[in-house]
Amino acid sequence: MSIPTPDVLSEASKKSAREQYFPTTVKSIQDNIIHHLISFQGRDPERSGASDIYKALAFTMRDIMVEKWIKTQKRYYAKEKKRVYYLSLEFLIGRSLGNAIINLGLWEEVDQAIEGLGYTLEEIREQEEDAALGNGGLGRLAACFMDSIATLKIPAYGYGIRYEYGLFNQQLINGYQVESPDNWLRYGTPWEFERRLPVFCVKFYGKVTSFQDEKGCYRTKWIETEDVMAMPCDILVPGYKNDHVINMRLWAARASRELDLTHFGEGDYIGAVQHKVSSETISKVLYPPDHNYAGQELRLKQQYFFVCATFQDIMRRYKKQNQTFDTFYDEVAVQLNDTHPAIAIPELMRLLLDEEGLNWEKAWDISTKTFAYTNHTLMPEALERWSVDLLGKVLPRHLQIIYEINQRFLDQIAQEYPGDHDKLRRMSIIEEGYPKMVRMAHLAIIGSHSVNGVAALHTRLLKERIFKDFNALYPDRFNSKTNGITPRRWLLKANPQLSALINSRIGEGWEVDLDKLHELEPLADDAEFREAFRQVKLENKTRLATYINLATGVEVSPETMFDVQVKRIHEYKRQLLNALHVIYLYQKFVTQPKLNLPPRTVIFAGKAAPSYWRAKLIIKLINSIAEVVNHDPRIGDRLRVVFLPNYNVSQAEMIIPAADLSEQISTAGTEASGTGNMKFALNGALTIGTLDGANIEIREEVGDENIFIFGLNAEEAEFERIRNSRTPEQICRENPEVDEVIEALADGSFSLGDRNLFKPLVDSLMSPHDQYLLIRDFESYIDSQHQVNEAFLDQERWTRMAVLNVARMGKFSTDRTIKQYANEIWGIPV
Template identity: 70%
Template sequence: MNQITETPTNNHAYSSIFQGTGVEEFKKCIQHHLMSFQGRDPDRAGDQDVYRALSYALRDVLMEKWIKTQKTFYAGKMKRVYYLSLEFLVGRSLGNAIINMGLMDEVTQALEQLGYDLERLRECEEDAALGNGGLGRLASCFMDSIATMKIPAYGYGIRYDFGLFNQKIVDGYQVETPDSWLRLGSPWMYERTSFMYPVQFYGHVTATTDENGRYRARWTDTEIVMAMACDMLVPGFKNDHVINMRLWRAKASRELDLRFFNAGNYITAVENKVKSETISKVLYPSDDISEGQELRLKQQYFFVAATFQDILRRYRKDNDTFDDFPNQVAVQLNDTHPAIAIPELMRLLLDIEGLGWELAWNICVKTFAYTNHTLMPEALETWPVDMLGRVLPRHLEIIYEINRRFLEEVALCYPGNLRKIQEMSLIDEGPVRRVRMANLAIVGSHSVNGVAALHTELLKNYLFRNFHEMYPDRINSKTNGITPRRWLLKCNQELSGLIGDKIGYDWVVDLDRLRDLETYCDDPAFHQRWQAVKLVNKKRLAKIIAATCCIEVDPETLFDIQVKRIHEYKRQLLNVLHVIHFYQRLITRPEEAVTPRTIIFAGKAAPSYVKAKLIIKLINSVAAVVNNDPRVGSRLKVAFIPNYCVSLAERIIPAADLSEQISTAGTEASGTGNMKFALNGALTIGTLDGANIEIREEVGADNIFIFGMTAEEAEYEKKCKSRKPWQIYERNPEVREIIDAIAGGAFSNGDTELFRPLVNDLLSENDPYLLLLDLESYLQCQRLVGEVYADRATWIRRSILNVARMGKFSSDRTIKEYAEEIWGLKIDR
C-alpha cells in the first residue's frame, strides 16, 4: 500500500506548470485565464470570474495528467473497466480537485495574495446535477477510488442539462423549480466534438440470410440522434493518475431538418431539432405518463449505444477479432438502467460484426456484471413490450431470442415446472406484457452483486431465489463504501486535522489506519478537542439553518439528523412521530429531565410521489407548531433544510450527533449515508437493515443504537399480521396521543383531513413499512439516546470508536473487491 507521509496541506509540485516558484506561477496562470479565457481585467474580476479562472488553471494540470494516464493504459495493453451508470452525483469539483492534487497550500496562498478567499470561491460553484441519490453518489465515490487505486477505467453516463429539480419549501409544501446547473457553463467539462456517434430509434427490422445460411437482421428507417462526448476528469489522490467520466449529450443529427426548412416550415424544423436534443435535457423524467416512460427508455439506450461505439472504437485499435474481448473489456451495470446494453452488444456482434449467436452470447456473459440496488420487487425496472418494440424493435427481437434459449435451459433444469418458467422468464405475461430488466441483467451477466451482506442474502433467498438455485456461483456480495477523501478529509477539515495530529494521514488511502485512534478513546484532553471540533461544525450548520429556515437553534443541543431521499420505506414519518412524542412530553411533563434536541430533516420527494410530499408537509407543519411554542424554548427545535445536495451534505454530516437510519428491515439495500455519518463521529440509531448490520459488527453493539424488527420478523408480520397497528394504538396511550394529535388537526390548524391519508396508513394492517409495529421500540431507543448523550464522556468515547472502526467502509476496499473478484484485475495495494 502506498503510504501518505505528509499532511493534506503539504505537497510537492505535481506538474511542470507549477514547478519552480509555485505560488507565483499559479497566480500568473489564474491571471492568464482571466484574460484569455474570460476576457476579464484581473484588477476588476469578481469571485465568479476568479472561481472559473482557478478551475481552468487546475484543469490544465488535470488534462496533462489524464493524457499521461491514457498513454500508460495503451502502452501496458491493460484491460479496461467501463462503469455504466445513469447517475453520477459528483457535487462540486473545485475543493475535491485541490485536495486530491495536493495543491491546497499553493492555491490558498496564491488566492490570498490576489485578495481572494478560497471558501468564498467554492461557493460560486453549482453542484453538478448528474444524479439524485445514493446510487449516483456511490458511483462518484467509486470513480474517486478507481482513480486513487490506478485502475484503468472509465465512467459512462449522460450529461444532463437540468437536474432533478431545485426544492423550495412554500407554506410547508415542496415546490419544484428547474435545476439549471449549466446556465453559466461548467469549467470542469470538456465537450469532445470529435467524438460524435449516431444513435438509432424506431424504424423496423428486415431479415436476410448470409452466405452460410444464418439469420441476419438489418435495422432500417430509423430516427438518428447524435451523442457527443463530454468529459469530466477525476483525479486520484496525490498519485498523478487521472481518469474521466464520459457523459453523453444529445445533439440533432443535423442542425435543422432541411426537408422542412426548404418547404418553408421553419417551426417544424426547429421542433424536430429540439425534440432530438430532449434526451439529455432532464435527469429522470417523470414516468407517470407514457411520454415520460418512453423518454426514460430512450435515455437509457442513448447512453448505452454511444458508450459501446466508444468501447468498440478503443478495442479495435489493437484487435481484428473479438476473441479477446472479455479479457480486455469489463462492463459493470450500475443497477438495471444500463441493462439494455446486453441486447445492444448482441446486436453489434450479430448484425454488425457477423458473429454467430453462441459466440456472441458467450462474449456478452463474460463481459457484463450487474449490481442490484433494491430489495423491493415493485422497484425492479420493467418496460412495456409494445413500447420497447416500437422504440427499439431489433432489441426486442434479441430479448425474445435470449428468453427462448434461456427458458429451454430452465425447462431442462426443472422439467414440467411451469411456475419456474413464469417467474424466471424475461417477459412478464401480465395484462400488459413487460420486459423484466433485472432478469435480463442476471441472465446476461457472469456476476450479480448485492451491496451489503444482508441485501445479498435476501437476493439469494427471496428476490432472486430461482436464479440463485440455477446459477449458485453468480450472486455475490460487495458491501458499499465511501471515499474518505471527500467524506472526511474534505468535508470535515477540523476533524481530519485533529486525527492527523494524533495518528498521521496514512488513513486517507488506508482507512483501516483509523484504528490507531482507539488509543485515545479514554483520553480526557483528546475528548475536549474532539468535542470542540464537533461544536465548530454544529455552529456552522446552525448558521445555515438560520439563513435558510429562519430558525435559531442551539449548537449545544443534541443534533439529531435524518437526511436522504423522502420515501415511505426510509420512514421519515417514524421520525416525525418521535418528534411529536418528544414535544408532548415537554408539554405534559415539563418537570421531566430531558436532553434538549435539534431534529433536522432534509431530502427531496419525487415530484409525482404524493405521499412523500405529504410527509414533507407534515414535518414542516409539526416544526411550525414546535418552534413557536414558548413552553418548549430551546429544548426542542425542528428544521427541514431545503434543496438537499452533495455540497449541503458536506456541511450537515460533520455536525451530526445522531444519525437516523431507520428504514424498515429488509428494504434498504445498503445505504451509504449511514457510513458518512459514522465516519464523521455521529452515533447511529437504526434498524438491522442494509449496511447497519455490518456497521454494528465493526463498531460494536455498545456503540450503536438498534431497535425494531429484524428482516425476518418484518417479513413474517407482513404475511401473518400477528400484531395489528390499531391494537398498538388502543393499548399504548403514548402512541394514541401521537396519532390523535395528527388526526385531530393539532398540526394543521384544526384541519382533520389534511393528514388523513398518513393516519389511515399508520393504522392499516396493510402498511408495508410497519411503522406502528416498530414505533414503541423506537421511542424506547430514543430515550436511551438522550440518557447516553447526557453522559458526555460516554458519548464522546463512543463517537471516537465509531470513527476508529469505520475502515471497512472505504470505497477503496469495495473497488478492490470488484476489481479482483469481478473484473479480473490484480490490485497491488
C-alpha cells in the same frame, strides 16, 4: 498542447514554461489564474469578482489534470491493460473544485494563492454549482467509485448522460415542496471538455429486415430509423496524490443534422428546428427515481442512448489494437450500475451479430463474460420493467434479441426442471399479462457472469427471496460487495477540523488506508482527546446553525443534540416515524417540563419525487410540526425542528460533520445498503437504526454498545406482514403514549384544526396492512431514543462512543469495495 522546451532554453526557462501550463507553486497558480481571467474569460483582473476567480482557478486545476490524464491514457495503451467501463445513469459528483485541489495535493498552495488575490478559498468554492447529475444514493455511490478507481490506478471509465437540467430545485412554500428547474449548466461548467470527435449515431424506432450475406448466413438490418447524435463530454477525476487521472464520459444528445433542410426550403422554419429540439430532449433532464408512466418512453430512450454511444466508443477503442473478438472479454469489463444500463446486453449482442457477423453462441459467450450486474433494490416495485409494446416500438431489433435470449434460456430451464411450468413463468424475462412486460433484472442476471448485492443482508435477501430461482440455477454467480464512501471527500474535505485532529495524533495515510483509523481507539479513553473531539464537533455545529438560520430563519443552539435524517423522502425510509417521535418529544416537553431530557434540534432534508404525493405530504407534515414546535414559548430552545430545502451534496458536506445522531430507520429488509449511515459514523455521529442494509455491518464493526438498534429484523418484518400479530389499533389501545401521538396528528393539532389534511398519513399508519410497519416499530424506537437521551446526557460516554465509531469505520471505504470488484469480478488484480 506541447510545452516549448527546446534544447536552447535554460533549465530555468524550461521550469518557467512548465509552470505556465502546470502550476504547482503559489506564484504560478496566481499567474495562471490571471492568465485565464484575461485569455479565457476576457476579464480585467482588477475588476474581476469571486465568480470570475472561481472559473479561472477551475481552469488552472483542469490544466494540471489534463497533463496527468494524457499520461494515464498513454500508459493504458502502452501496457494494453484490461479496461473497466462503469455504466451508470447517474453520477452525483457535487462540486469539483475542492475535491480536485485536495486530490492534487495543492490545498495549501491554492489557499495562499487565493488569499494573495484578496479572497478566501471557501468564498471561491461557494461560487460553484453542484453538478446535478444524480438523484441520490446510487449516483453518489458511482461518484465515490470514480474517486477510488482513480486513487487505486484502475484503468477504467465512467459512462453516463450529461443532463442539462438536474432533478429539480426544491423550495418550501407554506410547508409544501414546490419544484423549479435546476439548470445547473446555465453559466456553463469549467470542468468538462465537449468533444467534437468521436460523435456517434444512435438509432430509434424503424423496422427490422432480414437477408442472407455472401456466406449464406442469416443476417438482420435495422432500417428507417430516427437518428440522434451522441456527443461526448469528458469530466476528469483525479486520484489522490498519485498523478493518475481518469475521466467520466457523459453523452449529450445532438440532432443528426442541425436543421431539416427539406422543411427549411419549404419555408417551414418551425418544422426545420422541430427535429433538432426533440432529438436533444434526450439529455435535457434527469428523471426522479419514482417517475410516472407519462415519461417512460423518454426514459427508455435515455437508457439506450447512453448505452449505444458507450458501446460504439468501447468498440472504437478495442479495434485500435484487435482484429477479432477472441480476446474481447479479456480486455473489456462492463459493470451495470443497476438495471438502467441493462439494455446494453442486447445491444452488444446486436453489434456482434448484425455488425460483426458472429454466430449466436460465440456472441453470447463473449457477452456474458463481459457483463457484471449490481442490484440496488429489494423493493419489488422498483425492479425495472418495460412493456413489450413500448420496447418493440422504440427498439425493435433489441426486442427480437431479448425474445431469443429468453427462448434459449427457457429451453435450458425446461431441460433442467421438466414439467415445472410455474418456474418457467417465474424466471422468464417476459412477464405474461396485460400488457406483457420485459423484466430487466432477469435480463441482467441471465446476461452477466456476476450479480452482486451491496450489503451482506441485501445479498442474502436477493438469494433467498427476490431471485431465489436464479440463485439455485447459478449458485456461483451471486456475491456481495458492501458499499462504501470515499474518505477523501467525506472526511478529509467535508471535515477538515476532524481530519487535522486525526493527523495530529496518528499522522497521515488514513486517507488511502482507512483501516489506519483503528489507531484512534486508545484515544477514546484519553480525556484530552475527547475534549478536542467535542470542540471540533461544536465548531461544525456552530457553522451549520448559522447556515440553518440563513436558509430557514430558525435559530438553533449548537449546544443541543443535532438529530439528523437527510435522504430522499420515501415511505420505506420512514421520515414519518421520525416525525412521530418529534410529536412524542413535544408532548413530553409540554406535559412534563421538568423531565430530564437533553435539548434537541431535529434536522430533516431531502427531496420527494414530484409525482409522489404521499412523500410530499410527509414534507408538509414535518414543516407543520416545525411551525407549531418552534413557536411554542413553553418549549424555548429545548426542541427545534428544521427542514432544510434543496438538499444536495454540498449541503450534505456541511450537515454530516455537525450531526450528533444519525437516523437510519428504514423498515428492515427494504434498504439495500445505504451510504449516508457510513458518512455520519465516519464523522463521529452515533447511529440509531434498524437491522437493515449496511447498518448490520456497521454494528458488527463499531460494537453493539456503540450503536442504538431497534425494531423488527428483516425476517420478523416479513413474518409480521403475513401474521399481523399486533395491529396498529391494538398497539394504540395498549400504549397510551403512542395513542396520544396518533390522536394529535389526527385531530388537527399540527394542521390548524384541519382534520383532513394529514388523514391519508393517519390512515396508512393505522392500517393493519402498512407494509412499512411504522406503528409496529414505534414503541421500540421510543425505547431506543430513551437510550440515546441517557447517553447524550453523559457527554464523556457519548464522546467515547463517537470516537470509537470513527476509529472502526475502516471497512466502509470505497477503496475496499473497488478492490473487491477489481479482484473478484473484473479480473484486474489490485
